[in-house]
Amino acid sequence: MKILKADAGALNNFEVLEFLKSKGYSKDDRKRGMGRVTTSEYKVFDYLVDTPAGTQTREGNDEFKEKCKQFDLGNDTILNIINTRPASVVEIYAIVEENADELVEMIGEVLTPPTAPSPKPEADTDEIDAETMNCGTN
Amino acid sequence: MFYLSRIEHSLRLPPHLLSLRLQDAVMGELEKLFLDKVIANLGLCVSVYDIQSIKDHFILPNDGHPTLTVVFTLIMFRPFVGEIITAKVLESTADGLRLSLGFFDDIYIPSHRLPTPSHKKDNLKKNSVMWYWKPSDDEFSIELKDQIRFQVESVNYPKIPTEQPENSKPFAPMEVKGSIDFDGLGPVHWWQDVDEEAS
Numbered sequence: 001m002k003i004l005k006a007d008a009g010a011l012n013n014f015e016v017l018e019f020l021k022s023k024g025y026s027k028d029d030r031k032r033g034m035g036r037v038t039t040s041e042y043k044v045f046d047y048l049v050d051t052p053a054g055t056q057t058r059e060g061n062d063e064f065k066e067k068c069k070q071f072d073l074g075n076d077t078i079l080n081i082i083n084t085r086p087a088s089v090v091e092i093y094a095i096v097e098e099n100a101d102e103l104v105e106m107i108g109e110v111l112t113p114p115t116a117p118s119p120k121p122e123a124d125t126d127e128i129d130a131e132t133m134n135c136g137t138n
Numbered sequence: 139m140f141y142l143s144r145i146e147h148s149l150r151l152p153p154h155l156l157s158l159r160l161q162d163a164v165m166g167e168l169e170k171l172f173l174d175k176v177i178a179n180l181g182l183c184v185s186v187y188d189i190q191s192i193k194d195h196f197i198l199p200n201d202g203h204p205t206l207t208v209v210f211t212l213i214m215f216r217p218f219v220g221e222i223i224t225a226k227v228l229e230s231t232a233d234g235l236r237l238s239l240g241f242f243d244d245i246y247i248p249s250h251r252l253p254t255p256s257h258k259k260d261n262l263k264k265n266s267v268m269w270y271w272k273p274s275d276d277e278f279s280i281e282l283k284d285q286i287r288f289q290v291e292s293v294n295y296p297k298i299p300t301e302q303p304e305n306s307k308p309f310a311p312m313e314v315k316g317s318i319d320f321d322g323l324g325p326v327h328w329w330q331d332v333d334e335e336a337s
Contacts, residue, residue: 003177051224076218076221094287094320094323
């Protein structure tokens with residue numbers, strides 16, 4: 001094995017999720033085990049679907065990247081903001097400290113908000129969410 | 139969090155796969171070889187992104203299968219230092235917290251990287267403790283299965299030990315150390331309540 005290029009570009013969570021979807025992964029339990037799917041990829045899919053990436057759109061992300069140019073942010077920072085989608089100043093503060101207010105406002109306008117209610121770790125609500133989602137896709 | 143890495147590999151293609159399309163056979167073999175494995179300094183392989191080229195078909199003398207040179211791209215999970223990631227609490231011990239992403243379980247928050255001032259209370263279960271953050275009179279707990287937002291401090295690729303000391307934890311080829319000692323980090327619901335009060 002020879003490593004030709006260790007870093008041939010970064011992907012954000014949304015792009016990885018789209019790639020897995022194009023390979024036939026879905027949240028529907030009945031479709032599991034069909035086609036060319038592997039368990040390890042399913043674990044990644046399950047994690048990503050519950051992150052903000054699950055509701056984002058390519059257009060929204062592109063627009064956000066374009067608008068970020070005025071703030072002079074690094075690629076890593078922009079990637080991190082898209083992946084975590086901070087909803088308030090306190091959440092974005094660990095990523096960037098400057099222009100936090102403007103950025104949060106911009107995130108609210110451009111990036112699609114996660115539709116799921118607050119991800120509080122209550123097992124009951126999580127289960128209901130999963131059920132209603134399945135009903136929607138059936 | 140995810141990066142593409144280009145790799146060249148000379149692949150042995152078992153003869154029973156020769157009835158398949160070459161692309162499919164090579165893809166299957168690559169997935170078998172690399173998926174869910176850690177490559178030192180590259181990270182954890184999540185998926186095979188594409189196959190760039192397949193060339194140099196040759197059969198070595200006395201070999202019953204062709205060997206090919208394949209150039210392909212892998213999607214690697216490799217967090218960068220300073221990145222903010224959300225993960226679930228897997229274990230809570232006196233040494234700190236262990237977090238899981240579902241596909242990756244070797245994320246550690248050492249006890250000196252918990253929010254200050256924090257203290258622990260013994261739990262009924264053996265070896266497990268509960269951690270509490272006490273910024274004022276109020277106490278905030280970190281419970282198992284909590285969603286935690288943490289910042290990556292370092293990513294290590296330990297060498298395979300030649301001799302495993304007794305009672306040591308299982309060997310992990312990639313370890314992420316994180317910190318939650320900052321505003322906005324820690325269990326997600328701590329900060330949600332703050333927002334609601336503020337607005």
